[in-house]
Amino acid sequence: MQDARIGALDAGTYYHRAALTDPAVARWLHRTCYLPELDAAALVDLDTLVVTCRTPPRRIRPIVPLLERFLAAGHTLVIMGETFPEEWWPHHRFVRLPVDFTWWRRPGGVSGLQFPDPSHPLFSHVALEHCQWHYHGGFEVGSGATTVIGCREGHAVLLDDTACCAPGRVIATGLDPFYHHGAGFMPNATRFLHGLLGWLADGAQRPSVSML
Amino acid sequence: MSTMDLQGASTRARAPVLYVEPGRPRSPPFAAVPGLESLDQDELCAADFAGWRGVILPMHVDQRRFAAGADAIAGWLARGGRLYVGGNTNYPLLPGLAPFRRVEHVTPAQLGITVVDVHPVLDTLPPEVAQANAGVQGFYARGHVPPLPGARVLRLIGGRFPVDWELAWPGRGRLLVHAGNDPWTTGDDPARQVAFAHALVNWLAGDD
Numbered sequence: 001m002q003d004a005r006i007g008a009l010d011a012g013t014y015y016h017r018a019a020l021t022d023p024a025v026a027r028w029l030h031r032t033c034y035l036p037e038l039d040a041a042a043l044v045d046l047d048t049l050v051v052t053c054r055t056p057p058r059r060i061r062p063i064v065p066l067l068e069r070f071l072a073a074g075h076t077l078v079i080m081g082e083t084f085p086e087e088w089w090p091h092h093r094f095v096r097l098p099v100d101f102t103w104w105r106r107p108g109g110v111s112g113l114q115f116p117d118p119s120h121p122l123f124s125h126v127a128l129e130h131c132q133w134h135y136h137g138g139f140e141v142g143s144g145a146t147t148v149i150g151c152r153e154g155h156a157v158l159l160d161d162t163a164c165c166a167p168g169r170v171i172a173t174g175l176d177p178f179y180h181h182g183a184g185f186m187p188n189a190t191r192f193l194h195g196l197l198g199w200l201a202d203g204a205q206r207p208s209v210s211m212l
Numbered sequence: 213m214s215t216m217d218l219q220g221a222s223t224r225a226r227a228p229v230l231y232v233e234p235g236r237p238r239s240p241p242f243a244a245v246p247g248l249e250s251l252d253q254d255e256l257c258a259a260d261f262a263g264w265r266g267v268i269l270p271m272h273v274d275q276r277r278f279a280a281g282a283d284a285i286a287g288w289l290a291r292g293g294r295l296y297v298g299g300n301t302n303y304p305l306l307p308g309l310a311p312f313r314r315v316e317h318v319t320p321a322q323l324g325i326t327v328v329d330v331h332p333v334l335d336t337l338p339p340e341v342a343q344a345n346a347g348v349q350g351f352y353a354r355g356h357v358p359p360l361p362g363a364r365v366l367r368l369i370g371g372r373f374p375v376d377w378e379l380a381w382p383g384r385g386r387l388l389v390h391a392g393n394d395p396w397t398t399g400d401d402p403a404r405q406v407a408f409a410h411a412l413v414n415w416l417a418g419d420d
Contacts, residue, residue, distance in 0.1 A: 012274030013234070014302040014312065034276065036254075054272065056235020058252060084236075102346050183300060183393075184314045184354045 003201040004047040005030035011055045015182025028197035035059045048076040053176035057087040071168025081176030091164045096137040114150040121205040126195020133188045137174045228417040230264040234272035241396045241409040259284040266416025271299030271394045279303035289385040294416045298394040301357050310358040320350030326368040333415045336407045344400045353392025
């Protein structure tokens, strides 16, 4: 099977450059798209578009119609953490949560993340422990959406929705690994990023019926 | 912002220092600092910096956008402009500015801060304050941006790597580089972060 052709938005920050030009990351990407120069032609041969971590809502709002058309053509949109989707994305409600940066320093501390189906294909690309550093919030889960990674507050920290924008597919997360990898600050974020991109390149496989 | 906009703006009273907002409102420690105004990065290009004495480029800005005007920034600094640059700078915001170099194969505990020289801005955030961060070390910086020729090194991390430095031009032009998380986001003491913000704006507006 051919890898999915993945595009990633570039907001021009130091961490976008560091993450997107890292050869270990770039190998998964068909194209990066610098936001001020983005047009429909840049998306025409992509299967998947990633709104990378910390892309400012001010820059995403004008391209939401373009993203909607991308989904209407049956493609996959991936919304990453700290893009403040509550300010621009109409199809899911993002709930911002207090961030626990130091759970790992407390004896017996836990991240708060939950994994409803540890056999989900994503976790053949990344170990459960490598999904955990901190999270900034989660999405309310509507019908047609699956919680791939949940949290103790009852929201989806990684959501997979094939219904809201059918025939397109939306994968949205409160995790921000492009930022932390680009900043060189969080080893698990780097591991998670590689796993996430590998899963996306594989077409973001869902659990088979026999696995349910 | 067009030249016409700037000419129009020049007839209004303008704060001496500009905070370039990276698509988000300016950082809370700067909320009530006098002498400061904010504009979003998408309303600006590097040539516009000449409308202010000092400019703050926080770590989350689109460096690619402003590096396209590196010559204009250099000219403005030579004429007396003052600039703060934060983050692991990966674009040449000035001609000859090398990209960030990460310190590899060390533990966060090996990234402690050493003061080399005094500075009116950085001195508001002593190493023991900047390194607090609820016990998480390495938050101040993870590497350095190689100083430009003639720079004065202010602080090291790991006892060796020049994380903070200042470059002075004849006259009052100054560049302050911090190759890590913006210092006003470090430490656990909001009052110190506000003090840093005031000191930075005063320094950018100053004549010393």
